[in-house]
Amino acid sequence: MAVKHTKKLFIKALNKKFATEQKLLASKGIKEDNIQDTKTGYLRLGPDQSARKREFMEYAKKLEGKRGMTGYNPYVHCGGIPLGQRQLVPYKLSGTEYVVEGDDLHFVNNPAMQQMWDDIRRTIIVGLDMSHEVLQKRLGKEVTPETINNYLEILNHAMPGAAVVQEHMCETHPGLVDDCNVRVFTGDDALADEIDDQYVIDLNKLFPAEQAEAIKAAIGKTTWQAIHVPTIVVRSCDGGTTSRWSAMQLCMTFIDAYNMCAGEAAVADLAYAAKHAAVLQMSEMLPARRARGPNNPGGLSFGFMADMVQTSRTNPADPVKVSLNVVAAGSMLYDQIWLGSYMSGGVGFTQYATAAYTNDVLDDFCYYGVDYAVDKYGGFAKAPKTIDVAKELATETNAYGMEQYESFPTLLEDHFGGSQRASVLAAASGITCAIGTGHSQIGLAGWYLSMLLHKEGWGRLGFFGYDLQDQCGPTNVFSYQSDEGNPLELRGANYPNYAMNVGHQGEYAGISSAAHAGRMDAFACNPLIKATFANPALVFDFADVRGCFGKGGAREFRAAGDRALVMPAV
Amino acid sequence: MAYTPQYYPGSTSVGINRRKHMSGNLEKLRDIPEADVVSIMGHRAPGADYASTHPPLKEMGEPDCPIRQIVAPTPGAAAGDRVRYSQWTDSYYFAPSVPYWRSYWGAINCKGCDPGTLSGRQIIEARERDIEAYTKKQYDSEMTDVALCSMRGCTVHGHSLRLEENGMMFDMLARTEMGKDGNVYAVKDQVGIPLDKKVNLGKPMSEAEAKKRTTIFRVDGVSMHGKVGARKYDEAVEAMHHMWDLRSKWGYRPE
Numbered sequence: 129m130a131v132k133h134t135k136k137l138f139i140k141a142l143n144k145k146f147a148t149e150q151k152l153l154a155s156k157g158i159k160e161d162n163i164q165d166t167k168t169g170y171l172r173l174g175p176d177q178s179a180r181k182r183e184f185m186e187y188a189k190k191l192e193g194k195r196g197m198t199g200y201n202p203y204v205h206c207g208g209i210p211l212g213q214r215q216l217v218p219y220k221l222s223g224t225e226y227v228v229e230g231d232d233l234h235f236v237n238n239p240a241m242q243q244m245w246d247d248i249r250r251t252i253i254v255g256l257d258m259s260h261e262v263l264q265k266r267l268g269k270e271v272t273p274e275t276i277n278n279y280l281e282i283l284n285h286a287m288p289g290a291a292v293v294q295e296h297m298c299e300t301h302p303g304l305v306d307d308c309n310v311r312v313f314t315g316d317d318a319l320a321d322e323i324d325d326q327y328v329i330d331l332n333k334l335f336p337a338e339q340a341e342a343i344k345a346a347i348g349k350t351t352w353q354a355i356h357v358p359t360i361v362v363r364s365c366d367g368g369t370t371s372r373w374s375a376m377q378l379c380m381t382f383i384d385a386y387n388m389c390a391g392e393a394a395v396a397d398l399a400y401a402a403k404h405a406a407v408l409q410m411s412e413m414l415p416a417r418r419a420r421g422p423n424n425p426g427g428l429s430f431g432f433m434a435d436m437v438q439t440s441r442t443n444p445a446d447p448v449k450v451s452l453n454v455v456a457a458g459s460m461l462y463d464q465i466w467l468g469s470y471m472s473g474g475v476g477f478t479q480y481a482t483a484a485y486t487n488d489v490l491d492d493f494c495y496y497g498v499d500y501a502v503d504k505y506g507g508f509a510k511a512p513k514t515i516d517v518a519k520e521l522a523t524e525t526n527a528y529g530m531e532q533y534e535s536f537p538t539l540l541e542d543h544f545g546g547s548q549r550a551s552v553l554a555a556a557s558g559i560t561c562a563i564g565t566g567h568s569q570i571g572l573a574g575w576y577l578s579m580l581l582h583k584e585g586w587g588r589l590g591f592f593g594y595d596l597q598d599q600c601g602p603t604n605v606f607s608y609q610s611d612e613g614n615p616l617e618l619r620g621a622n623y624p625n626y627a628m629n630v631g632h633q634g635e636y637a638g639i640s641s642a643a644h645a646g647r648m649d650a651f652a653c654n655p656l657i658k659a660t661f662a663n664p665a666l667v668f669d670f671a672d673v674r675g676c677f678g679k680g681g682a683r684e685f686r687a688a689g690d691r692a693l694v695m696p697a698v
Numbered sequence: 699m700a701y702t703p704q705y706y707p708g709s710t711s712v713g714i715n716r717r718k719h720m721s722g723n724l725e726k727l728r729d730i731p732e733a734d735v736v737s738i739m740g741h742r743a744p745g746a747d748y749a750s751t752h753p754p755l756k757e758m759g760e761p762d763c764p765i766r767q768i769v770a771p772t773p774g775a776a777a778g779d780r781v782r783y784s785q786w787t788d789s790y791y792f793a794p795s796v797p798y799w800r801s802y803w804g805a806i807n808c809k810g811c812d813p814g815t816l817s818g819r820q821i822i823e824a825r826e827r828d829i830e831a832y833t834k835k836q837y838d839s840e841m842t843d844v845a846l847c848s849m850r851g852c853t854v855h856g857h858s859l860r861l862e863e864n865g866m867m868f869d870m871l872a873r874t875e876m877g878k879d880g881n882v883y884a885v886k887d888q889v890g891i892p893l894d895k896k897v898n899l900g901k902p903m904s905e906a907e908a909k910k911r912t913t914i915f916r917v918d919g920v921s922m923h924g925k926v927g928a929r930k931y932d933e934a935v936e937a938m939h940h941m942w943d944l945r946s947k948w949g950y951r952p953e
Contacts, residue, residue: 158863166791168860170868206853206871206890213870214859515946519939523931527923534917537860540790544858546817577942584938585915585922587716587796588817595815602942603949 133499137492139163141220142538144227145487149215152177163538174212175202180229181212217542219486222456223449226678233486233677234478235464239687240680244457244668245465246359246689248410248436249367249423252374253656255406256312256351259382262397269386273322276312279385280327283310286377288358292384305358307667307688313354313659315347329354334662335441339650346655353378354660359667359689368421371409375402408656410436414622425466430633431617431653433458434641436661438671440650447508447645448494451559453673454641456485458634460677462621467630480630483548485674489539490552492532497525497560509566509646515573521564522557522574526581529553547590550598551631554578558639563646568616569605571639576602590631597625597632616640617653707933712920715913719799722807724839734897735834738849740887741782741826748826750778772810774825781812784833785821785888786847787854789867792908792919793846795836799913803841808832819854837899840911844882845902848874851888865902874899 142163149168153159158169175181181202188200202210220227235241256276263269286292288308289300313329314320320328331340355374362369379398383390401407411427414420420427439453459481468477484490498508501521505511511521533540533549543549557578562571579598583589589598604625607613612624617640619626621633644652651658661670667688669676679685705720706713718724733744742748752758755776760766788795795803797820801813804822811824811832822832833849836842845866850856856868864876871890877883877898884897903911915922915932924930 166860167863167865169863209871209890211870213872214855214868515943519943523923523935523939524929527929528926531917531923531926540858541860544818544855546858549858550817573946576946577939580938580942581922581935583798584934586790587798587913588815589798590817592814592816600945602945605946606950608950 133492133495136532136536137488137495138532138536138539141222141487141489142536142542144220145217145542146215146538149217152215164536166537170214172213173215174210175216177212178216178229178231180231181216184231219482220488221674221678221681222452222485222488222491224675224678226675226682228678228681230478230482232681232683233482235460235469238677238680238685240668240676240685241460241464243359243680243685243687244670244673244676245425245461246362246687247356247666247668247670248428248461249425250357250359250362250370251410251660252355252357252370252423253408253660254353254355254374254378254402256353258401258406259378259398260351262394262401263382263386266394266397267386267388273319275385276322277324277327279381280310280312280324282385283353283377283381284308284327286381286384287355287374289361289377292380293390294380300358301693303693304360304689304691307665308356308358309663309665310353310355311663311665312351313347314349314351315344316349316351317344319349319351329659329663331659331662334664335650336444338648339441339444342650343655343659346651347659352656352659354663356663356666359687360691362423363689366421367411367423368413370423371403371407375399375407378402408654410657412620412622418622420470425461425470426621426627428461429618429620429653430458430637430640432620432657433461433634433637434617434644434652435654435657436670437641437673438658438661439673440641440645440652440658441662442671444645444648447563447642447648448491448498448559450645451563451638451642452485452491452494453671455490455555455559455634455638456673456677457670458637459484459631460634460673462633462637463630466621466633477630479545480547480551481634483543483545483552484555484631484634485677487542489532489543490555493525493529493552493556494559496528497521497556498563500524501560501564505564508563508648509643511564513565513567513570515570517565518561518570518573519577521561522577523581525557525560525574526553526578529556530582530585545590546588547594547629547631550579550582550590550594551635553582554598555635555638558635559642562639562642566643566647568640568643571643572616572636573602573605575635575639576605591629594629597629601625616643707937710920710932711910712913712915712922713932713934715794715911716799719795719841719913720802720806722803724835724841726838727840727842728838728900730834730837730897730899732830732834734884735837736830737893738884738887738897739782739784739830739833740851740889740891748774748777748779751780752778754778772825772828774828775810777825777827779825779827781823782826782829783821783823783851784829784836784849785819785851785854786836786842787819787850787857787867789846789856789861790858790914790916791846791861791867792905792912792914792916793857793867794843794903794908794911794913795841795847796913800836800841803836804832818857819850843903843908843911844874844899845876846908849888853890865905 260271288305291297311329357373409422413422437454439450463481511517554575558571558575561574604612706716736744797815800820801815804813814821859868873886882899922932
């Protein structure tokens with residue numbers, strides 16, 4: 129059972145958030161502020177009030193001499209009126225004790241956020257069975273646990289970019305590519321026992337027993353390689369490189385491990401398996417008009433995103449927490465990086481996205497809604513999967529959330545944009561419906577009802593695009609037409625109506641996750657993804673997304689792909 | 699029997715006010731001189747000629763067609779005016795109008811306009827002399843309170859922020875200010891360029907007056923949902939449930 133909703137979780141965050149403002153106001157002789165007051169003093173202190181903005185300005189001053197031209201200068205803003213006319217307040221990462229400045233949550237300033245995306249796009253899953261069949265049936269080679277261990281030892285030498293078979297090769301510095309690794313996982317416990325522990329993702333140890341059994345049953349006796357190529361490779365190239373890089377090293381390793389001829393046609397079978405027949409990309413290739421290869425964020429389905437996040441195995445009893453870590457991961461990747469940078473190049477996307485994973489607001493609304501559903505229907509995923517239940521749960525959750533914004537002016541101010549409020553209210557409604565019923569489509573129905581009720585109550589919603597996406601959205605919830613009728617888990621960032629607006633895709637991923645978290649499922653969409661991202665050797669901690677973002681913001685996170693080893697010291 | 703538009707459901711003051719905005723049957727509260735409205739809009743100097751993007755329609759030799767016979771051009775279109783805008787920001791704290799209702803008002807009552815609706819701002823674009831007339835109507839009517847609403851072409855931040863201690867909506871660019879005489883003055887145009895002379899916009903509404911005229915449902919005013927544990931849905935919610943239900947089912951089975 130989730131934490132019972134006994135108090136408003138965002139109050140502590142708001143008190144932390146506005147503590148400095150309250151001190152400032154008091155020092156100016158203005159009555160001590162209260163988070164429920166509708167009026168306040170605006171001190172217009174400019175950027176100097178923020179430690180981070182001061183750091184930026186000081187650094188920019190140093191750079192100016194070095195660069196010989198101007199750069200960062202907030203005083204060019206609005207004819208000399210810099211930002212900071214209102215108090216600049218920090219953000220608490222939801223569910224953690226991290227409090228960071230807003231700037232620290234821009235992905236450029238946050239190495240953990242970058243690493244999350246790097247860890248996804250540098251990952252590829254390749255089946256071993258097809259290659260083993262080629263070796264055994266076509267080449268007459270013996271494949272045993274011993275040969276597999278030998279192969280994996282060679283592969284963990286080769287995959288980072290080192291030579292096998294060939295002479296006089298240029299290799300990568302191990303210190304630059306130390307995040308690269310390959311482990312295997314299988315539903316066959318007997319085989320897993322025979323593989324050297326260092327090369328195995330041990331499903332039995334990493335997952336709760338019931339989840340491990342479910343994943344093993346789904347995988348069966350097949351064996352898969354969870355491959356993570358070096359971060360520095362995908363940062364220099366892109367996600368489309370991952371399958372090429374890995375396939376090359378896989379083939380070279382097979383040649384070495386099984387004493388093959390380097391030029392024989394059988395190698396083509398191994399390459400075909402590694403690049404196409406036995407491969408699972410993290411995301412689909414996009415249509416030509418979006419011009420991105422596979423393993424780029426635009427093709428990443430919500431179901432895969434839900435399975436990459438691992439909170440479902442570390443905190444299975446708290447489906448809200450599971451869903452909200454998915455929301456955080458999705459908001460950061462889809463909003464800040466995909467729509468905000470790949471597709472748009474804007475600065476404002478960080479503000480949009482952070483509303484969903486800071487200051488315990490979405491947490492509070494979700495716990496309220498889920499507790500309401502649990503009280504009424506007797507547990508997670510116990511409510512009937514009907515449109516009437518979506519209507520009831522979404523209306524109640526949305527109403528509660530709107531009332532909090534109305535009752536706490538600092539909360540409204542925290543989510544100062546309508547898109548932020550719309551996303552948070554609809555996500556809470558959708559997650560409540562999904563956890564309550566265990567059905568993602570009912571969750572989606574709740575999302576859209578929240579949008580309509582929100583607009584009706586306040587006479588405003590989000591940015592222009594919300595008009596289309598959310599007001600006509602109910603028609604695609606239960607549609608089975610080919611261009612719009614997928615289950616939510618199989619929809620993704622490039623689904624027709626979803627490709628335009630921030631504040632949606634991460635939340636849709638959260639709703640996908642919520643349905644399965646409510647049902648206590650081991651995975652939402654694909655067991656291979658869930659198993660692969662359980663790899664403890666990943667740099668980003670996919671079980672604690674928000675905590676990792678906080679570490680990144682607090683400058684406590686070490687990302688991979690550092691080039692300091694081969695550059696002069698600063 | 700002639701059709702009488704119903705516009706909006708509900709018997710609360712919010713429902714009634716929403717119907718008033720949509721019908722255009724609005725009370726006039728003040729009379730801001732045209733020249734002052736033009737200077738706050740900032741597109742042309744008061745008294746200056748209108749810039750045009752094409753000759754007057756009468757000189758264009760347009761082809762005859764049934765649509766041209768049915769639809770008379772607006773004065774701005776007839777003269778060939780360029781298209782300009784006015785954009786409003788309305789506070790959450792009981793501003794009389796809200797973005798969708800400004801848009802509905804424009805779409806229903808203002809010929810030849812293009813409303814755009816966001817959360818923190820609402821824009822209407824139209825031919826220049828037309829938008830000037832539409833803007834004056836908004837300024838003068840009960841749609842607008844001079845402390846809780848302001849024209850902001852850019853840097854609109856403020857609709858959801860706490861009010862200043864004097865009851866004004868926060869504005870980063872401080873385009874309006876509260877005078878010692880209790881009147882609100884516009885000191886900058888829509889995009890924050892200082893005006894040659896301050897424009898007296900008059901006194902703001904009292905909180906009670908704003909609550910009476912608002913089109914916002916709020917738990918501390920007219921609630922749309924009743925309260926936690928004692929839900930009582932406004933007719934607006936029931937209407938929206940009905941529409942959502944039909945839209946969802948139609949998507950499953952379009953017929």
